[in-house]
Structures are given as C-alpha cells and as structure tokens.
Amino acid sequence: MTTDLLSPFKLNDSIELQNRVLMAPLTRCMSDDNLVPTQAMVDYYARRADAGLIISEATIIRPDAQGYPNTPGLFTSEQIQGWKKVTDAVHAKGGKMFAQLWHVGRVAHPHFFGGDVLAPSAIGIEGSVPRMRELTYVTPKAATIEDIQGLITDYAKAAENAIEAGFDGVEIHGANGYLIDQFLHFAANQREDQYGQTPENMSRFALEVVDAVVAAIGANKTALRLSPGAYFNMTESDDDKAVFDYLLPALETRNLAYLHVGIFDDSMRFASLGDKSASEYMRGAYKGTLVGVGSYSFESANQAIDNNQFDLIAIGRPFIANPDYISKVKNGEALTPYSDEMLAELI
Numbered sequence: 001m002t003t004d005l006l007s008p009f010k011l012n013d014s015i016e017l018q019n020r021v022l023m024a025p026l027t028r029c030m031s032d033d034n035l036v037p038t039q040a041m042v043d044y045y046a047r048r049a050d051a052g053l054i055i056s057e058a059t060i061i062r063p064d065a066q067g068y069p070n071t072p073g074l075f076t077s078e079q080i081q082g083w084k085k086v087t088d089a090v091h092a093k094g095g096k097m098f099a100q101l102w103h104v105g106r107v108a109h110p111h112f113f114g115g116d117v118l119a120p121s122a123i124g125i126e127g128s129v130p131r132m133r134e135l136t137y138v139t140p141k142a143a144t145i146e147d148i149q150g151l152i153t154d155y156a157k158a159a160e161n162a163i164e165a166g167f168d169g170v171e172i173h174g175a176n177g178y179l180i181d182q183f184l185h186f187a188a189n190q191r192e193d194q195y196g197q198t199p200e201n202m203s204r205f206a207l208e209v210v211d212a213v214v215a216a217i218g219a220n221k222t223a224l225r226l227s228p229g230a231y232f233n234m235t236e237s238d239d240d241k242a243v244f245d246y247l248l249p250a251l252e253t254r255n256l257a258y259l260h261v262g263i264f265d266d267s268m269r270f271a272s273l274g275d276k277s278a279s280e281y282m283r284g285a286y287k288g289t290l291v292g293v294g295s296y297s298f299e300s301a302n303q304a305i306d307n308n309q310f311d312l313i314a315i316g317r318p319f320i321a322n323p324d325y326i327s328k329v330k331n332g333e334a335l336t337p338y339s340d341e342m343l344a345e346l347i
C-alpha cells in the first residue's frame with residue numbers, strides 16, 4: 001500500500017502533524033546582532049507553515065555555543081520574544097514548530113563571545129568560520145565536570161525558554177560534528193573520566209542532556225538528531241558503531257517524540273556502520289519514530305517510507321528554494337531547483 005505523505009501523522013498523545021513532510025533545520029545566519037529573530041524570519045517561517053512540522057534553524061543555547069555569524073539564540077528575553085512572533089505566525093496558519101537546540105562545541109569561535117571554546121577533549125578542527133575566513137578555529141578546552149554540568153543545565157533552560165517562546169517542542173542537535181556529537185565519536189572524545197573511553201561513558205553526556213530536557217518539558221516534546229556516521233567536522237573510527245549500538249536502545253526507553261537522522265546525502269554508506277547508510281543503521285538499532293533526510297525528493301521519500309526505511313521525511317534545500325513546497329507537491333507542480341546563491345536572502 002502506498003503511504004500518503006500528505007495525510008496526518010500522530011507523533012504521540014499530544015502532537016498530531018498535518019502531514020509527514022517536515023522542514024529540516026536550516027541555518028540561515030539572518031538574526032539581528034543580538035541574535036534575535038527578525039520580522040523577515042517571522043515571514044519566512046510563516047510561509048512554510050503547511051509543513052507537517054517546521055524544525056527551526058539551529059538556535060544556540062548560550063553565548064559560547066556560537067560558531068557562525070548571526071545564528072539566533074534562546075537565552076535572552078529579547079530572543080524569546082523574537083521567537084514568540086515566529087511561533088505565533090506559524091500557529092496562526094495552522095502549523096507546528098520545534099526549536100533546534102544547538103551548541104557547536106569545538107566549532108565555536110571566541111570572536112563571537114570572548115571566552116573558552118569548550119569540547120570533550122582539547123582536540124581542534126582545521127579550517128575557519130564559513131563567511132568569516134579570517135577566523136581560524138582554535139584548540140578547545142577540555143570541559144571539566146563542572147563545565148559539563150553547566151552545559152546540561154543550559155540545554156534544559158533553553159528548552160524551557162523554547163516552550164515559553166511558543167514552540168511545540170525541541171529537537172536537541174546531537175548531529176553534524178557539534179558538541180553532543182563530539183562526545184559520541186572517538187576522533188573528538190579522548191576523555192579518561194566517566195564521559196570517555198567506553199560506549200556507556202561516551203553516551204553519558206547525550207543521555208544526561210536528553211534526560212534534563214525531558215525533565216524540563218516532557219518526552220512528548222523532546223526529539224534528538226544524531227549522526228552515527230561521521231561526515232562533517234568529524235572523522236570516523238571503527239569503534240564509533242559500538243557507541244551508537246549502546247546509545248540508541250538507551251534512547252528508546254526515553255520515549256522521545258522522534259529521532260532524526262543527521263546527514264546531507266542518505267545514499268552515503270559508512271564503513272564504520274557496517275557499510276550501511278545512516279538511516280539504515282538507525283532503523284536497525286532504534287524502534288521508535290525515525291525521521292529520514294538527505295537528498296530525497298518527494299517521490300524517493302515516499303518510496304523510502306513505503307519500504308519502511310523511516311516514518312517521516314525532513315526536506316531541507318528544496319524548502320529553501322520553494323516556500324510553497326507542500327502545495328507544489330500536492331498539485332504536481334514543478335519545483336524550483338535549489339542553488340547556494342539562494343542562501344543570501346530569505347524568500
């Protein structure tokens with residue numbers, strides 16, 4: 001039987017989505033200099049309110065979480081009020097929206113906040129901040145236990161702020177080589193304490209963040225994005241899979257709203273995951289609701305969901321190019337192709 005991606009999907013007892021097509025989180029670097037969402041962002045998200053669920057662009061939980069210019073935050077009352085305008089506009093058009101909670105860890109740059117760059121271990125990355133090439137990355141400071149406790153508290157606080165800002169829930173950004181993902185991969189985590197060395201220890205930070213956010217806002221409103229395959233700001237190690245083999249069943253017991261694959265192209269296969277794609281590996285290791293993503297068209301996503309590869313699809317770049325993505329696919333109209341130049345403006 002063919003699944004109708006445009007019919008409603010019950011995420012859990014408290015959240016029903018109008019369809020199975022999510023807008024993927026997409027960093028746009030368009031907030032104002034206080035990291036407050038602007039009116040252009042209100043209009044941009046409101047135009048996409050017919051998505052099953054909008055996941056906001058990654059939104060930093062505190063100042064030292066920042067690694068890119070003008071990424072919005074959720075730690076000042078001005079930022080909360082700015083996001084409230086976005087969620088009000090999305091809700092007024094019948095949509096739903098989660099905030100993606102972000103800390104970039106070692107991908108942060110002191111230029112933005114003037115302090116230590118925190119990461120699991122003092123292992124830096126090569127390169128410089130996109131769009132600000134003069135800012136080369138620095139060697140991070142290995143977070144102390146006290147730093148780690150502060151980070152966990154701040155994820156939970158940002159989740160509370162998201163609810164105050166009117167979001168329907170949060171997606172914790174545990175993917176794409178950022179802070180949580182840095183704890184989950186051997187290339188970035190060489191700690192010798194209870195947060196390193198073994199799958200259980202390396203999963204500890206992710207699980208403590210999840211548990212703190214769930215305690216703050218409830219499991220029905222909490223989701224998580226993960227990249228078991230290292231592909232962005234990270235290199236793979238043969239032992240990585242053991243960490244995710246431990247983490248995914250542990251997450252299952254948390255009854256989260258969904259788990260989201262973090263990948264750009266889901267046809268990519270990972271030697272470290274037994275030559276599987278990220279979604280294929282996650283589907284095998286996790287029984288809850290899974291959101292697929294990564295270079296899918298509406299048709300190929302429909303096929304993948306029919307084949308039970310995942311339950312919901314997130315669409316990224318095509319949503320940048322087509323604010324009316326949902327109505328276009330509904331009416332069988334041609335989509336405008338995405339190009340990187342479109343990142344200059346919020347259409």
Ligand code: FNR
Nearest residue numbers: 024025026027057058263264294295296315316317
């Ligand atoms: C992204 N992606 C991304 N992922 C994430 O978890 N948080 C983010 O803020 C961003 N930001 C972002 C900006 C831009 C410009 C792009 C192109 C991508 C990744 C995104 O959510 C998605 O996984 C990929 O774009 C793959 O999906 P599509 O575009 O092939 O449908």
Ligand code: 8K6
Nearest residue numbers: 027028058068130176231232264340
């Ligand atoms: C999450 C913050 C991202 C900031 C802007 C990202 C712009 C991405 C443009 C698309 C390029 C994709 C490259 C992804 C790496 C894949 C390596 C195989």
